[in-house]
Amino acid sequence: MDLILSSVLFIADSALDVLPIVAFLFAFQIFVIRGPMPNVKQILVGFGFVIIGLGLFLVGLEKTLFPLGRLMAQQLTDPAFLESARLTVAGALQWQDFYWVYLFAAAIGFSTTMAEPALMAVSIKANSVSGGAIGVWGLRVAVAIGVGFGVGLGCYRIITGLPLHYFMAVGYFAVIVQTAFAPKLIVPLAYDSGGVTTSTVTVPLITALGLGLAEAVPGRSPLLDGFGLVAFASLFPIISVLAYGQLAVLRQKVDESATGKQELPEEKDHAL
Amino acid sequence: MRDLLPIVVVIATFQAFVIRQPVEGFVSLVFGAALVVAGLACFIFGLRIALFPIGEGLAHALAAKGSAFWLFAFAFVLGFGTTIAEPALLAVAEEAAEVAVGAGAIADSEEAMDDYALGLRLVVALSVGVAILIGVYRIIVNWSLPLMIIAGYVLVVLATTIAPAEIVGVAYDSGGVTTSTVTVPLVTALGVGLASSLKGRNPMTDGFGLIAFASLTPILFVLLYGTVLEWI
Numbered sequence: 001m002d003l004i005l006s007s008v009l010f011i012a013d014s015a016l017d018v019l020p021i022v023a024f025l026f027a028f029q030i031f032v033i034r035g036p037m038p039n040v041k042q043i044l045v046g047f048g049f050v051i052i053g054l055g056l057f058l059v060g061l062e063k064t065l066f067p068l069g070r071l072m073a074q075q076l077t078d079p080a081f082l083e084s085a086r087l088t089v090a091g092a093l094q095w096q097d098f099y100w101v102y103l104f105a106a107a108i109g110f111s112t113t114m115a116e117p118a119l120m121a122v123s124i125k126a127n128s129v130s131g132g133a134i135g136v137w138g139l140r141v142a143v144a145i146g147v148g149f150g151v152g153l154g155c156y157r158i159i160t161g162l163p164l165h166y167f168m169a170v171g172y173f174a175v176i177v178q179t180a181f182a183p184k185l186i187v188p189l190a191y192d193s194g195g196v197t198t199s200t201v202t203v204p205l206i207t208a209l210g211l212g213l214a215e216a217v218p219g220r221s222p223l224l225d226g227f228g229l230v231a232f233a234s235l236f237p238i239i240s241v242l243a244y245g246q247l248a249v250l251r252q253k254v255d256e257s258a259t260g261k262q263e264l265p266e267e268k269d270h271a272l
Numbered sequence: 273m274r275d276l277l278p279i280v281v282v283i284a285t286f287q288a289f290v291i292r293q294p295v296e297g298f299v300s301l302v303f304g305a306a307l308v309v310a311g312l313a314c315f316i317f318g319l320r321i322a323l324f325p326i327g328e329g330l331a332h333a334l335a336a337k338g339s340a341f342w343l344f345a346f347a348f349v350l351g352f353g354t355t356i357a358e359p360a361l362l363a364v365a366e367e368a369a370e371v372a373v374g375a376g377a378i379a380d381s382e383e384a385m386d387d388y389a390l391g392l393r394l395v396v397a398l399s400v401g402v403a404i405l406i407g408v409y410r411i412i413v414n415w416s417l418p419l420m421i422i423a424g425y426v427l428v429v430l431a432t433t434i435a436p437a438e439i440v441g442v443a444y445d446s447g448g449v450t451t452s453t454v455t456v457p458l459v460t461a462l463g464v465g466l467a468s469s470l471k472g473r474n475p476m477t478d479g480f481g482l483i484a485f486a487s488l489t490p491i492l493f494v495l496l497y498g499t500v501l502e503w504i
Contacts, residue, residue, distance in 0.1 A: 003303065017357065018454055024353055025326055032342050033333045039325065046322020053314030054453060056307045064304025068283055076286075104286055111278030115308070117315050118456040120275075122483075124316075125324065125460050129475045144278075164441055165432045172425040179418045185476055188417050191484030192460070195451045203360055203449060221374070227367075227441030230448035234487055 003063060010062070011055030018051050057117065066204060069108065073209040076104050077216035093217075095159045105155045105209055109233060110148030112202045119143055122196050126189050134189070138244065143193045146240030147233045151206050154232035158213050161220060164228045171235040178242040186245030193241045194234040203230060276309055319457050327461025328468075335469040340412075343466075347408040350458065351486060352401030360449040361396055365389040368442040375438035377501065392446075392497065399493035400450050403485035404459060410481070411466050411473065417481045424488045431495040439498030447491040451483055459483055 029037045037043060075081060086097040113119060123136040157167060179187055206229045214226040334343045355361060369378070369385040369392075378384045410420060432440055451459075459482045467479035 003300070003307075007307070017359070017452075020357060021354055021454055021458070024349065025330065028330065028346060029333075032346070033330070033337065035333070037326075038329060043322045043326055046318040046320075046325075049314045049318030050322060050454065051318075053311045053316070053318055055311065057311030057315060060304040060307030060309075060311060063307075064301045065279060065283070065308070068301070072283065072286055104282075107282040107286070108279075111282045114278045115275045115312070117312060118451065118453045120312075120316060121319055121323070121453075121457040122460055124319070125457070125464060126476075126480070129464055129479065164444060165429070168432075168444060169429050172429065175425070176422050179422070188477060188480035188484070191417065191421055192480050192482070195448070195483040195487035196456050197448075225441075227371075227445050229445075231441075231444030234448040 003059070006063060007056060007059045010059040011052055014054040014058065015051045018047065018054070022047055054117075061201065069205045070208045072104065073205070073212045076100050077209075077212040079216060082216070095156065098155070098159050098213075101155050101159075101209075101213060102152045105206070106148040106152035108205055108209070109151030109202065110144045112205055113144040113147040113197050113237075114140060116197060116201050118196045119193070122189075122192060130185070133185070139189070139193070139241065142241050142244035143197055143237040146193075146237030147197050147202065149240070150232035150234075150236030151209075151229055153236070154206075154229040155209070155213055157228065157232075158210060158220060158225050159217055161217075161225065164231065168231065168235065171239065175235075175238050175242065178239065178246065182242040182245045183249050186242060190238050190241035190245065194238045197233055197237050202233060206230065206233060275312060276305055280305065315453075323454070323457040324461045327458045328465030331462045331465025332469045335466060343408060343412075344405050347404040347462070348401040350401075350455075350462070351404035352397045354452060354455040354458075355400040355450050356393060356397040358450065358452050360452070361393055361446070362389075364442065364446060364449050365392045365396075368392055368439075371438050371442060375436070377436065377438060377498075392442075392494065395493050395497045396446050396450060396490045399489040400486050402493075403489040404462075404482055406489075407463065407482035407485040408466065410485075411463060411478050412470065414473070414478070417484070421481075421484055421488065424485075424492065428488070428491050428495065431492055431499070435495040435499045436502050439495060443491050443494035443498065446494050447487040450490050451486055456483060459486070 026037065029035070081100075082093055082097060085100055086093060087099065088094045088097055119140055120136075123134075123139045126134045126139060127136045153167065157164065182190070207226075210229040211226040214220040217225075330346070334346060366385075366389050369389040372378045372388055373380045373385060378388050406420075410417065432443075435443070460480070463482040464475045464479035467473040467475040470478075473479075
């Protein structure tokens with residue numbers, strides 16, 4: 001009963017988020033384009049599905065998976081647990097002693113990204129625009145690996161207290177170098193994937209993890225050091241998606257040199 | 273179902289082998305997972321029949337109309353409007369206000385914190401509006417996306433060196449929270465639709481990239497916001 005009531009509330013909530021956008025789109029269509037909206041019925045039904053879908057999706061997460069994820073983040077950063085699982089023998093906890101935290105962070109970053117609706121949207125679009133050259137599944141896995149690695153590294157930063165912008169500057173540098181070598185086709189998509197990874201599912205869970213971690217580590221303030229995980233989660237997918245493109249080209253080159261086929265420069269981009 | 277499988281595996285493994293405590297309310301967990309799967313299916317269906325067609329349809333119609341003003345106005349309002357109401361941004365803005373109080377950047381009062389949070393939200397929304405506008409302009413004039421993004425990053429790094437320390441984490445995070453589940457498909461469809469209705473543009477290489485701007489400009493704008501506030 002409780003779940004049904006909260007489903008209704010969440011659907012109402014998502015309607016409040018989506019309706020202003022719908023109103024804006026229709027107003028633009030009527031007053032600026034000055035023509036009837038094509039397929040009005042289909043569009044309205046579709047928005048209905050979007051609202052109900054988001055509502056159900058969020059209520060499912062909020063009522064079941066999020067509390068569990070938050071609880072686990074707390075349990076893993078609990079000083080008593082850390083003390084029992086430590087690697088170093090004595091004294092204060094070292095950064096190595098948090099190995100379960102890194103593993104959990106990477107795993108939760110990867111798995112929540114796989115369930116991210118915005119990423120599915122972009123993958124579907126990229127797949128249809130590229131004529132199937134970019135696989136929906138391949139792109140999602142590449143992004144998820146980037147997020148997993150980024151969140152794990154972000155936890156390392158919180159524990160060691162190194163400045164955020166060192167990591168960001170190095171990451172941006174890697175992006176610049178990779179951009180020069182990656183196939184042109186993948187570059188805009190890779191840049192976009194940084195932004196789409198972090199929305200409904202990933203942000204709440206990794207924020208809880210970051211805050212829990214900053215509280216558990218002596219000398220860290222949750223307010224100052226708890227931030228920054230989202231930044232890691234948006235930077236590293238760019239690197240992993242560019243790498244995904246580079247790997248595809250590399251694989252094709254290896255195949256070609258094995259068969260002794262001539263490589264045409266234009267064909268590079270079709271390897272994805 | 274396979275979308276959710278990784279989360280289930282991760283949580284089950286950690287519960288079973290690391291934390292070693294039984295999970296309470298197994299039935300409600302399964303039911304919740306079923307809701308998530310059903311919700312995703314509905315969302316993807318709605319995406320295909322409404323969000324993608326409407327975004328591309330408007331892009332085509334605006335390109336056919338040939339009015340640069342309305343195209344830019346649409347791009348800006350879409351970015352600004354969807355960001356100002358974004359729940360994730362609200363949460364980050366409130367936390368950022370607490371950070372600012374802790375660092376002594378603003379007075380420890382309800383009013384000062386509300387002002388600061390509102391200011392931050394306006395700055396981020398403005399930056400996303402500007403981002404979509406720049407992105408659309410880029411598609412039309414065909415500037416190089418990598419060069420623009422790299423220049424943006426260089427500016428971000430430079431701004432980081434002059435910005436007060438307590439704003440840096442907030443600024444970098446605000447780049448990630450701005451792009452919501454409904455905005456992303458719309459903006460993607462806008463870019464792809466525009467690139468496919470302009471001559472000599474490839475929707476794959478020219479249509480994507482709008483979201484990249486929308487994750488970059490908030491970092492820059494928030495860093496500058498923090499710096500300016502400190503000077504005043």
